[in-house]
Amino acid sequence: MxxxxxxxxxxxxQLGQSEMDLSATAVTTVxxxxxxxxxxxxxxxxxxxxVNMQYVHADxxxxxxxxxxxxxxxxxx
Amino acid sequence: xxxxxxxxxxxxxxxxxxxxxxxxxxxxxxGATTIFIGTMRDINEDVAVTQMELEHYPGMxxxxxxxxxxxxxxxxxxLDVLIVHRVGxxxxxxxxxxxxVWSAHxxxxxxxNRFLMEELKARAPLWKKETLSNQQTRWVEQNTPxxxxxx
Numbered sequence: 001m002x003x004x005x006x007x008x009x010x011x012x013x014q015l016g017q018s019e020m021d022l023s024a025t026a027v028t029t030v031x032x033x034x035x036x037x038x039x040x041x042x043x044x045x046x047x048x049x050x051v052n053m054q055y056v057h058a059d060x061x062x063x064x065x066x067x068x069x070x071x072x073x074x075x076x077x
Numbered sequence: 078x079x080x081x082x083x084x085x086x087x088x089x090x091x092x093x094x095x096x097x098x099x100x101x102x103x104x105x106x107x108g109a110t111t112i113f114i115g116t117m118r119d120i121n122e123d124v125a126v127t128q129m130e131l132e133h134y135p136g137m138x139x140x141x142x143x144x145x146x147x148x149x150x151x152x153x154x155x156l157d158v159l160i161v162h163r164v165g166x167x168x169x170x171x172x173x174x175x176x177x178v179w180s181a182h183x184x185x186x187x188x189x190n191r192f193l194m195e196e197l198k199a200r201a202p203l204w205k206k207e208t209l210s211n212q213q214t215r216w217v218e219q220n221t222p223x224x225x226x227x228x
Contacts, residue, residue, distance in 0.1 A: 009132055009204035010216040050202070053137035069134060069202075075217040076131070076138075076162060076203025077115055077174050077194065 001027060001064040005037040008071035011047065031058040033068045046073055078150070078158045080142035082133060084165040089114045089175040096159050096177070103156050103179065109186035113176040113194050119169035121217070125210040131164045131173070134202035138162070145196045149178075152192070153185040160193065162203065195223045 003022040012018050015038060022037050030051060034043045043049070043058050050069045051060055062068060079096070093112065100107075117129055146158045157179040163172065176193050180186040198220045205217040 006134075008134055008202065009206070048202075050134075050137060053134070053140050055200070069137070071134070071202060072204065072216070073219045074198075074200065074202050075205045075220050076133070076201045077198035077220065 001025065003027065003033055003062060003064075004067045005033060006067065006069040008069065010072045011070055028061060029058065030056055030060045030062060030068060033062055034058070034070060038070075043070075047071070048073065078143075078146050080139055080146060080160040080162075082135070082138055082162050082164055084163075087161060087163040087172040087175065089161070089172050092159070092161055092175055093177060100157060100179070106156055106181060107179045108181045109179070109183035111178045111180075111183070111186040111190040113174070113190055114172055115174040115194075117167050117169050117171050117173055121207060126169065126207045127210055128169075128208045129167045130206045130208075131167060132204045132206065133162075133164045137202050141201045142197065145193055145200065148196070149189045149193055153180065153189045154182075155180050155185065155189055158189070158193070160197070162197075162201070164203070191223075198223060 001024055005022050006019045007015050020037060024036055027033055027036060030049050031043055035041060048071055049056055051062060051066055119126055142160050149155060155178060159177040161175045176190055178186045178190040206214055208214050
């Protein structure tokens, strides 16, 4: 299964990358995408997640071809 | 209804004039227009800010704003909505965001504009990175609440 993972703003800078392609067989949730793409076990509560550009919770299911994004609290306007 | 993200300087009054000229179908129906324009200040949290970089999530930002407009249209009787948000490098006094709502009556135009602005600040994937007068940079941590008791 292939997942496109994207990071934004402070998170992008901290991780040193804006996107990556994750090829994995045992990934079923957003949390697992986070763990495999960042090597960090915990998804902090102030990190927001989106699948295919829609906000989701960490237990949201992911599927082949999905775009999963992680980012800090938004500060537009 | 229109939402857009622009990396060019935002000129809100020109945007409004151009947009209103296309609203010929609304002739005679509009009784109230509410306009919110957010601009960049030269100070934030007591520190002088010299410039600001606005980052967004292309595609999701627009989709999010469209969803907010749909929610507003479902909730109030609105004739038209325009949202334009700036991204890229901004200087103090540069306009950041324009939200305009057209309705038959002011109560709905005011309420919908407030709703759109607060929801935009809470949900639209946009991030501000400030450059301070000492050349250091910092990400804005979170937006301040916009309710009356926090104004």
